[in-house]
Amino acid sequence: MNNSGRPLSLGGLLGILGAPLLTPLTGAAGLESSISVPVIHDHLDTLPETPGGILLLVGVQPQDPGFGELLVRAAENGYSAVALKTHGQPPESGIHDSAPLPVIQVDDQVPWLHLDNLITAVTSGRPAGSASAESYGQDLFVLANALATATDGAVAIEDLDRNILAYSNLERHVVDPLRRSGILARQVPDMEKNIDQYRSVMLTDTVVHFPYDPSDGELPRCAAPVRAGRQMLGSIWVIEDKEPLGPEAESALLEVSRLAAVHILRAQNAVDLERQVRTEWLRSALDGHGSDPATSARFGLMEGLSPVLLGFMFASETAVGAGAPPLPLTRQLGIAAEQYCSIFHANVSALESGRVVYVLVPAIRSEAAALRLASGATAALGARLGHQVNVAVSSVGESPGTVADLRREIEDIIGVIERPEPGREIAQVVSTRDVNAALLLRQLTSLLGNQPRLIHPGVHELLDHDARTGSEYRASLCAYFAHTGDMAAAARSLNVHPNTLRYRVRRATELFGLDFTRGDDQLALWVQLRLAESAAG
Known part of the structure; x- marks a missing residue:
């Protein structure tokens, strides 16, 4: 917003940066449109939806095939203008006269990175309702x-x-x-x-x-x-x-x-205030309180866009030192994570909560793109801060209202990262897909804890017998199920003779009334024994 209460316009940006840095090729049409952030174009990537964005057409010429179609797609995706270099070639006025959005010519001597920094410097850091x-x-x-x-x-x-x-x-x-x-x-x-x-x-x-x-x-x-x-x-x-x-x-x-x-x-x-306002908005969204559409749109979260949430945390307590408060280094992690993700995506918001830094990317193309972003972040932040950084990656959300659900998903993933299954290594970048079985078992553990009547009576008897006598019926059946009935492989995992395992499996059915001849019964029994195994571990 400027002093008159209006958002920054394309004409306002041109007035600030001035010629010959930027020159409109399409006259005054569209210069009153509001602008948001610069976006560098890569013809191999899907064109992101960026309302008010300025699309920087690196390596694109007006004479290129498909140039007109690119302008149409940019207009459909909400861009306010496109910028290009002509490299000494005269622009084709016929294309520009009918362009669906303003076309801006960039001085050939100006590096694209410099132009991106200039536009970002002008458009960033404005608090709501005051000078921008x-x-x-x-x-x-x-x-x-x-x-x-x-x-x-x-x-x-x-x-x-x-x-x-x-x-x-x-x-x-x-x-x-x-x-x-x-x-x-x-x-x-x-x-x-x-x-x-x-x-x-x-x-x-x-x-x-x-x-x-x-x-x-x-x-x-x-x-x-x-x-x-x-x-x-x-x-x-x-x-x-x-x-x-x-x-x-x-x-x-x-x-x-x-x-x-x-x-x-x-x-x-203004930058500090904007960060504070953005942080409080994100805190509210993660807590499930939400916000009005206009406020969410201000921070890039709009209907039709797919948000993703990242949860950054240090791999161990040694990152902050024994007995040292984690907040100072966590704050560094928050600043570094926000800066890194902002390089690749617009309108990134970050929030420190305990040992976890939440970073919301309001628009991302796919789960694969989110994983690439997280993988790059772990390497960059680890090198910058001197400690290994783990990242939990949520599913790609469907609407602004799913942000609170994404936080719960991140918390579930972090629970697995912090308490991995025995013998299983956890990668630095973890999504629901990677730990789906562990998450499902945790949910079932909670369900069975609240509904003990769902546990088979024979399982109670088996667990009680193991506890009283030191027998190993639970471990034997779990190994048998885990190896899909392969007695030799299951026996090797237990370091017993196959005949010993066959005897235990048979005795379990006789002593505790267990029947796993059918697939559903076998699945239900294995889950119950597996959950008991997790609880015991």
């Missing part, structure tokens, strides 16, 4: 252009990590290779001399000037720190092309640095 990423991003870009006009030099506004938050785009200003590469990568190149320059800026409250560097062609420039009280937030840099800044220009630079501090703080607070 549009206003924050626009304010910083407007400040950069205003300062560039006042100082007659190219301007860049950076954060403490030397990420470029905004920059001037006035064509008359000269730039050098350092400025150009920084803008394209959205980050200042990592050079040893930059460390000394930034240290000089951070230690002063005034403007610091740096001369021309003939070794790499860096033009003379000056910089001022961006602070909020004692808190350092970043810096502002101006290229001094013709001559050093005079007193009035330096005053303008210092004034803009104070204004930039306000906008950077507001942007950071």
Whole structure:
């Protein structure tokens, strides 16, 4: 939402980023449509449904066969625009004039990753009902252009990590290779001399000037720190092309640095508030309270899309240290898991609950896609945090109302992960499909515990006899059933002679009135004995 209460529009985005970075090829039609997130197109993947998305057509040309059909599918899937590069070729106006949604031309020199980061920076981190990423991003870009006009030099506004938050785009200003590469990568190149320059800026409250560097062609420039009280937030840099800044220009630079501090703080607070609101919404959804459709849609959860829930947890208590509270490292896991999943999917929400981090992906194509995401996450997070991470993967949900059911499914899977069957190893990525038998047995254990009359009287007698006399009728019958009646294999598993096992099976039928000549009776008896075996273990 912007200050007028309207969502960020495509025209608003173009106004912020400006030409020649983005140029509409279809005129003004559709520029009033609301936008959400950028989505990179892969022709081998199914086109995801992304309401308000901007589809980045990497490697696609207007002359390609099927281009018109791709535009139609993008419009049907809710996209507000598509973006492409023409690589010096003239666009075919006949296609664009009749396009079902706006087509935006991207400057050929701009890397796709940089464009994706730019659009994400403008569209992310806006709290509901207040100033949005549009206003924050626009304010910083407007400040950069205003300062560039006042100082007659190219301007860049950076954060403490030397990420470029905004920059001037006035064509008359000269730039050098350092400025150009920084803008394209959205980050200042990592050079040893930059460390000394930034240290000089951070230690002063005034403007610091740096001369021309003939070794790499860096033009003379000056910089001022961006602070909020004692808190350092970043810096502002101006290229001094013709001559050093005079007193009035330096005053303008210092004034803009104070204004930039306000906008950077507001942007950071907006991101924190958005994360908090998103977390509380997810907590409510996982608890089964739900939310109104508009609120759910704001976080990407809508009818017709298939959500999936992931449950991340460390493989053992040693990840947090003996006796140490798990929360700090779990918080790191939550941040890392959310960041990783957000690389591949839009509108990802995360919530830390005890030792488990829940990550909701509101739209995913299939169970296989969810498993691929989880597998990649275990490797990346394990390497990043230094501890093995396990992931429970839910089924693919059918609607927003199934989120609470997905949480119960994750909890059931985690129960199996934490208490695996004896002799069975659990993989790092586990879905219901992998532990279906264990989940079914747990449910049946609960059922039989609440309904003891469902247990065959002979099973009670057999278990009591084993407990009193030390006999092994339960283990013998379970081995017999597990090996589908193969006496030799079952006897080997028990380390007894086959004749001994035959005798035990026969005596069990005589002593306890058990009859398993029919398949249903055999299944029911095996389940009851198997559950007793689990309880005993």
